[in-house]
Amino acid sequence: MSAAEGTTPATAGETREAGTASQAVRRFVQGDLASLRVVIGLAVIWAIFQFENDRFLTAENLTNLMLQITAVGLISIGIVYVLLLGEIDLSVGAVSGLAAAVMAVLNVQHGWSPYLAIVAAVLVGTAIGLLQGSVFTRFGVPSFVVTLAGLLAWQGALLQVLGSTGSININDPKITGLANTFYSDVVGWIFAAVVIATYAGIVLAGYRSRVSHGLTGESLAPLAIRIVLVALITIVAVAVLNSDRGVPLALLILLAFVVGFEYLAKRTRFGRHVYAVGGNAEAARRAGIGVDKIRIAVFALASTMAAIGGILAASRLLAVNQSSGGSELLLLAIAGPVIAGTSLFGGRGAVWTALLGALVIGSIANGMDLLALSSAVKFMVTGGVLLLAVIVDAIARQQRQAAGRV
C-alpha cells in the first residue's frame, strides 16, 4: 500500500493527472499502442523491399499480396479469439486442410453442388472445434495438448479423405471463383463509398449516444481524424486495386469477416465475456458467465474460421493435396495476430490484428519471393520475426506487471 493510495479520492485523481505527460510514451512501450508500432514496422518492411526490388509496390504485386494473405488472415481471426482466452489452437492448419479436402471430395468425386460442399466443409470445421473445446473444458486437458493431438489426427484424416490419389484438382467455377473473382472499377468505388459511409455512421452514432446520455470527454476532432484516416486508406487501396485487376472478392470476404468478428468481440456481450475469461476466468465465473460455454464456442469459432480459410486457400491453388494446411500455415496464422499486438497471455488484442498481422507476414513472404531468396532464408527470417514479436509481447506484459497492471 503506497502513500498515494491512502489519500482521499480527490488527491488520488490529481496524482494520476500528473502522469498524463509521459502517458503516451508509457502506453507505447506497454503495448497499448502496439498497432502504431506495427504500422511503422510494416512501412519499414515495405520500404526495404521496394528499395531492393521496385516491383514490390506495384498494383499487380499488392493485389497478389492481398490474395496471398486471405487464407492466413481468415484463420488468424479464429486464432485471435483463442489468444484472447489465453489459450492456443495448434490444429487450425490441419483443420483447414481437412475441410478443404472434404469440400473437394464432395464436389469433385461425389458431385455435390459447390454450395453444399462448402457448407459441409465449414460444418466439419465447427464440429471439430466443438469436440476439441469440449475435451479441453470437460477434462481440463491443456488446450495446447488437445489441439496438438488434433493437429496429428486431422492431418491423418486429411490423408484418409484424399485417398490414394493424394491430390484433387478443383475446377468448379463457383469454388475457384472465391479467390479468382475481381470486381470492376465502378463496383470497387461503390464498395469504398459504402465502407466510408458506414464507418462514419457508426462513429457518429456512438458519439450521439454518448451525448444523449450526458457523457463528455470525447471531442469531435479525434473522431473526424479517424474517419478521414479510414476514408484515405480505403480510397488509396481501391485506387491501387482498380489499377490492376480490380477489388478481389477474396479481400472482401476477409474484410467482411474481420469487421463482423471485430464487432462481435468489441460490441457484444459474447465478446465482452471472451475478454473477461481471458483476463480473469475466476472473476468471469463468479460474475455468472458460463466460462466453459464461452471456451467451447471460441474453439468452435476458431476451427470454423480455419475451415473457411482452407476453402479459400484451395480455391486459390485450384487443388487440395496432402500438404494442404501444412505446418507453415499454422505458425503464420498464430504469428500474425501476435506480431500485430494480440497478447499470447490472454485478455488483450483485437480482431483486426489478424488482418494487420497477415499483412506484415504476407509482405515479408511476398518480398522474399520477389528477391528469390531460398526457403532456408525465408524460414529463418519468418522465425526471427515471430520471436521478435513474442519478445515484445512478453516485455510489454512484464512492464504492465511492474506498473501494477497484471
Added chain:
Amino acid sequence: MNAAAPLLEIDGVSKRFGPVQALDRVDFGVREGEVVGLVGDNGAGKSTLVKTIAGIHSPDTGEIRFAGEAVRISRPNDATALGIATVYQDLALCDNLDVVANIFLGQEEITGGPAGATRQLDEAKMEHRAGELLSSLAVTIPSMRTEVGTLSGGQRQQVAVARSLLGEPKIVLLDEPTAALGVPQTKQVLELIGRLRERGLGVVVISHNLANVFEIADRIVVLRLGRAAGDFQAEETTEEHVVAAITGAGGNGEKRGEEEAR
C-alpha cells in the same frame, strides 16, 4: 430473537474439501437492515460460508432459507437472482477491462439489435449508470474508461463494492472489505456499509479487524474450526469475549461439535 424472521437463514450447513471439514453444521442468519460481522481465525470457515451463500460452493448437507423459503443456491446466478451480492477479498475484477465493463460484467446492458449474440452493448448507457452509481457512493475514479488494473487498491475495492450494488441486492456479502485499505478509505467503506443498512439491506462483513467490526456491526458471529462458536449482540459484548470465542477460550455459541468430539 427479533420478531422479524431473518431474510437469510443457514441451517446446519456442512462442507468438506477432501480431508478438511471446512464447515461443520453451521447455523447463521441475517435480517433486513442488519450488519452482521463474521469473524474467526484463519481457516475457521468464514470464506467458505460466504462462498456457500454466494453459490460458489454447494453445501454437502444443510438447508438455506431465503425470506422463509428453502432455496437451492448451486450457481452464482442463483444467488444473484435471489438478491445476494458478494464482494470477494480478491475483488474478482478483470484487470484488462475498464471500470464500466467490470461494474457491468455478466449484467451488460444491450441495445436493440437483430437477435441474441449480435445485440450491441449499450456502452453509453452503462457508462452513464456506472457514473451515477459511483458518484452516489462518493467514489472518484480518474476515468470510467480506465483499465481496472491501473487503479489503486482502494479504488479497486470501491469499484468492486459499486459492482455488487448494481443488481439492487437485498443482501451484500463483503469479504475483508477493509483489509487492503488506508485509514480514510476504510472509513469511507464503513460509512458505505452504514448506508447499505439504512437502505434496509442485510450486510455480512467478514473482517479480521475487530475494531472495524465493532464500529459497524449490529451482531457478531464467530466461527472456529468450521463451527459456530459464538453469536453476540455488538452492544452487549466486549472485544475480550469475542477474542475468547475466536481462540476457543470461551463463547456462547452451540458447541455440539466440540461436545461430540470429546
